Amino acid sequence: xxxxxxxxxxxxxxxxxxxxxxxxxxxxxxxxxxxxxxxxxxxxxxxxxxxxxxxxxxxxxxxxxxxxxxxxxxxxxxxxxxxxxxxxxxxxxxxxxxxxxxxxxxxxxxxxxxxxxxxxxxxxxxxxxxxxxxxxxxxxxxxxxxxxxxxxxxxxx
Numbered sequence: 001x002x003x004x005x006x007x008x009x010x011x012x013x014x015x016x017x018x019x020x021x022x023x024x025x026x027x028x029x030x031x032x033x034x035x036x037x038x039x040x041x042x043x044x045x046x047x048x049x050x051x052x053x054x055x056x057x058x059x060x061x062x063x064x065x066x067x068x069x070x071x072x073x074x075x076x077x078x079x080x081x082x083x084x085x086x087x088x089x090x091x092x093x094x095x096x097x098x099x100x101x102x103x104x105x106x107x108x109x110x111x112x113x114x115x116x117x118x119x120x121x122x123x124x125x126x127x128x129x130x131x132x133x134x135x136x137x138x139x140x141x142x143x144x145x146x147x148x149x150x151x152x153x154x155x156x157x
Contacts, residue, residue, distance in 0.1 A: 051119035055112035
């Protein structure tokens with residue numbers, strides 16, 4: 001994979017890969033940026049959430065689950081010392097729909113974590129990633145099930 005970034009002044013960059021979609025990147029004002037776009041670590045967390053989210057929703061659709069809303073929330077903790085790497089992450093999958101089967105949600109998370117999501121496979125080698133899920137009825141208010149998926153394969157950090 002190749003990407004290219006162009007400096008736009010201060011700490012601002014614009015970059016694109018082979019798709020040609022331009023993404024802006026900046027830093028907080030406290031480190032010389034304008035705080036005008038996501039920062040590099042936010043993009044890593046977004047990449048993790050997007051990668052697993054695309055897997056999970058695709059699998060749920062193939063399993064004919066009537067999903068009406070879907071969110072992936074990533075909370076990544078960082079070391080207080082430089083280089084301020086991620087030290088732990090929690091991925092929360094929030095699935096809303098009609099008669100959503102817990103077994104389907106767990107299987108979709110499992111397949112993403114264990115087989116399909118390269119971002120998660122790569123980052124799981126660097127820090128622990130916890131995966132939790134919540135299933136809501138189609139009204140979006142009634143919690144039907146919640147739980148945690150534990151990776152079958154683990155790596156050492």
